[in-house]
Amino acid sequence: MTGEARTVSTMSWEKETREIEARRQLAQQQGGDDGIARQHAKGRLTIRERIDALVDPHSFDEIGRGAGAPEHGPNGELTGFTPANFVLGFARIDGRRVVVGGEDFTIKGGSPSPAGLRKSVYTEDLALQYKLPLVRLHEGAGGSVGGSGGPSLPAPVFAPSRFRSVAQTLKQVPVASAALGAVAGLPAARLVASHFSVMSESTAQILVAGPKVVERAMGEKRSKEELGGAAVHTRNGTVDNGAPDEPATLEQIRQFLSFMPDNVHHLAPVRACDDPADRAEDMLLDIVPRERRRAYDMRRVIHAVVDQNSFFEIGRGYGRSQITGLARLNGQPVGVWGNDCRQLAGSMTADGAQKAQRFIDLCETFHIPIVALVDEPGFMIGSKAEQEATIRHGARTVLAAASSTVPWASVMVRRSFGVAQAAHYGPEAYILAWPSAESGPLPVEGGVAVAFHREIAAAADPEARRRELEEQLAQRQSPFPRAEALAVHELIDPRETRPMLCRWIDRVQPLLPNLLPPQSG
Amino acid sequence: MATPITLETGGTVWKLHVKAGDEVTAGQEVFILEVMKMEVPYEAPSAGRVTAIHIAEGDVVAEGQTALVLS
Numbered sequence: 001m002t003g004e005a006r007t008v009s010t011m012s013w014e015k016e017t018r019e020i021e022a023r024r025q026l027a028q029q030q031g032g033d034d035g036i037a038r039q040h041a042k043g044r045l046t047i048r049e050r051i052d053a054l055v056d057p058h059s060f061d062e063i064g065r066g067a068g069a070p071e072h073g074p075n076g077e078l079t080g081f082t083p084a085n086f087v088l089g090f091a092r093i094d095g096r097r098v099v100v101g102g103e104d105f106t107i108k109g110g111s112p113s114p115a116g117l118r119k120s121v122y123t124e125d126l127a128l129q130y131k132l133p134l135v136r137l138h139e140g141a142g143g144s145v146g147g148s149g150g151p152s153l154p155a156p157v158f159a160p161s162r163f164r165s166v167a168q169t170l171k172q173v174p175v176a177s178a179a180l181g182a183v184a185g186l187p188a189a190r191l192v193a194s195h196f197s198v199m200s201e202s203t204a205q206i207l208v209a210g211p212k213v214v215e216r217a218m219g220e221k222r223s224k225e226e227l228g229g230a231a232v233h234t235r236n237g238t239v240d241n242g243a244p245d246e247p248a249t250l251e252q253i254r255q256f257l258s259f260m261p262d263n264v265h266h267l268a269p270v271r272a273c274d275d276p277a278d279r280a281e282d283m284l285l286d287i288v289p290r291e292r293r294r295a296y297d298m299r300r301v302i303h304a305v306v307d308q309n310s311f312f313e314i315g316r317g318y319g320r321s322q323i324t325g326l327a328r329l330n331g332q333p334v335g336v337w338g339n340d341c342r343q344l345a346g347s348m349t350a351d352g353a354q355k356a357q358r359f360i361d362l363c364e365t366f367h368i369p370i371v372a373l374v375d376e377p378g379f380m381i382g383s384k385a386e387q388e389a390t391i392r393h394g395a396r397t398v399l400a401a402a403s404s405t406v407p408w409a410s411v412m413v414r415r416s417f418g419v420a421q422a423a424h425y426g427p428e429a430y431i432l433a434w435p436s437a438e439s440g441p442l443p444v445e446g447g448v449a450v451a452f453h454r455e456i457a458a459a460a461d462p463e464a465r466r467r468e469l470e471e472q473l474a475q476r477q478s479p480f481p482r483a484e485a486l487a488v489h490e491l492i493d494p495r496e497t498r499p500m501l502c503r504w505i506d507r508v509q510p511l512l513p514n515l516l517p518p519q520s521g
Numbered sequence: 522m523a524t525p526i527t528l529e530t531g532g533t534v535w536k537l538h539v540k541a542g543d544e545v546t547a548g549q550e551v552f553i554l555e556v557m558k559m560e561v562p563y564e565a566p567s568a569g570r571v572t573a574i575h576i577a578e579g580d581v582v583a584e585g586q587t588a589l590v591l592s
Contacts, residue, residue, distance in 0.1 A: 295561040345557040
């Protein structure tokens with residue numbers, strides 16, 4: 001028996017399995033103690049630490065642990081193993097499965113090794129195959145001029161575009177990405193090819209090209225932070241959000257995904273809600289000042305109406321006259337869009353229009369109903385606005401709303417003017433009006449200036465006459481005729497907004513499955 | 522601890538309700554900016570004493586500017 005056992009032992013695969021284990025151990029060491037120490041010294045986490053911080057404990061199920069480059073001694077024995085510098089796998093976030101991946105900056109500065117590039121490109125394929133949300137945690141640059149040491153032949157002419165799967169994910173699954181260190185070239189493009197992107201304000205920069213390239217080409221001397229720090233990119237729409245540090249950045253990814261379905265074939269998850277659907281906040285009665293020029297805080301309205309603490313704002317730093325985000329109504333995820341009259345009177349600017357269009361697209365892709373809190377004075381005017389092609393971007397937003405298929409509820413909080421107001425009402429929108437609602441082709445002030453300019457000019461005191469006319473016309477803007485003509489579904493006490501919206505969401509929920517696309521083979 | 526009130530947008534200072542040394546309560550309106558013909562009120566985020574004022578009525582101000590500081 002013992003002889004037999006010994007025979008089995010020498011015939012077994014122990015040597016190889018020991019090497020598999022050795023390689024796995026070495027792969028866990030990433031770029032080695034020095035590489036990790038350098039990363040920590042810059043105040044940044046390693047990719048494995050990032051994944052651990054993001055996902056549910058012990059849920060990371062790695063793919064391609066053996067990908068990398070072994071080093072051998074003179075007798076062929078394994079002396080080292082450099083793992084592919086992209087870590088990839090499945091994991092769970094709040095119990096829900098996702099695909100997660102990111103560059104390992106401790107090896108070659110995240111610039112792709114051959115196996116690293118292969119894993120990196122596979123990320124989107126995995127998300128598409130398993131129809132799972134995708135999270136990319138970016139830090140690193142694109143290729144290097146010296147090449148990545150890969151095969152010497154260039155890719156064949158018939159090779160599929162590397163960006164094809166990136167484009168497909170955006171139509172199929174939620175994609176959330178984070179910039180956690182310097183992100184340039186290809187990783188920068190993948191960062192923004194997402195439904196939600198967030199950067200760590202203390203550790204990340206996003207660059208098409210870094211300082212050396214910029215100085216060489218343009219003679220412009222700028223630091224990484226000056227070129228592509230958070231002060232630049234949270235204000236121009238490159239990323240949706242900023243967060244103070246890496247943990248807060250990852251927390252935003254978790255929050256975003258909590259509103260998202262697994263893929264376009266499912267509906268967004270409804271949560272149990274302990275906030276009463278009939279909660280009526282008294283502050284809504286007087287939040288909109290009777291003085292028509294007086295601003296108020298639309299975010300207070302949003303917080304009073306949606307489920308408590310459920311509002312997750314997206315894009316606060318740019319297009320600031322528009323407020324967009326995700327929230328819940330009686331547990332059902334909804335998109336929320338309001339005007340911020342403290343910013344350029346809440347008007348539709350070129351960047352505000354682009355932000356709103358992106359928001360409408362997000363809700364459309366994932367079948368999320370939209371609640372619009374309308375206080376729209378119209379497109380932004382003036383020479384700067386004309387130079388920014390406001391009408392072009394604004395019209396696109398209006399058309400995005402007009403083509404929308406998700407349920408809309410639009411609450412006329414105050415102003416609703418011009419062509420721009422049309423962007424705030426999707427087809428067959430459920431329309432509620434507060435007593436403070438005003439609407440028409442253009443606000444009283446502009447209308448008076450145009451229609452009565454001769455009368456004003458001829459008056460003894462033109463300024464006084466102007467104000468008199470404005471006041472007279474504003475008085476005529478009673479809220480009741482709209483209700484009398486069924487031009488709105490309901491004229492309401494502002495305190496009824498949440499109860500009415502919760503009843504609306506209850507009515508439209510059964511319609512949402514009709515929005516799901518047919519499953520293809 | 523000093524609490525600065527920073528301007529969210531540029532505009533013109535329309536009304537300034539406080540002076541240095543005033544005690545304010547949380548939520549009290551402290552000044553109003555005029556932005557695109559809208560009057561945009563600013564409130565004290567917390568109770569405290571006004572220790573510094575960097576704006577005056579009629580000033581044209583820029584986004585990010587510190588308007589006043591509360592103790």
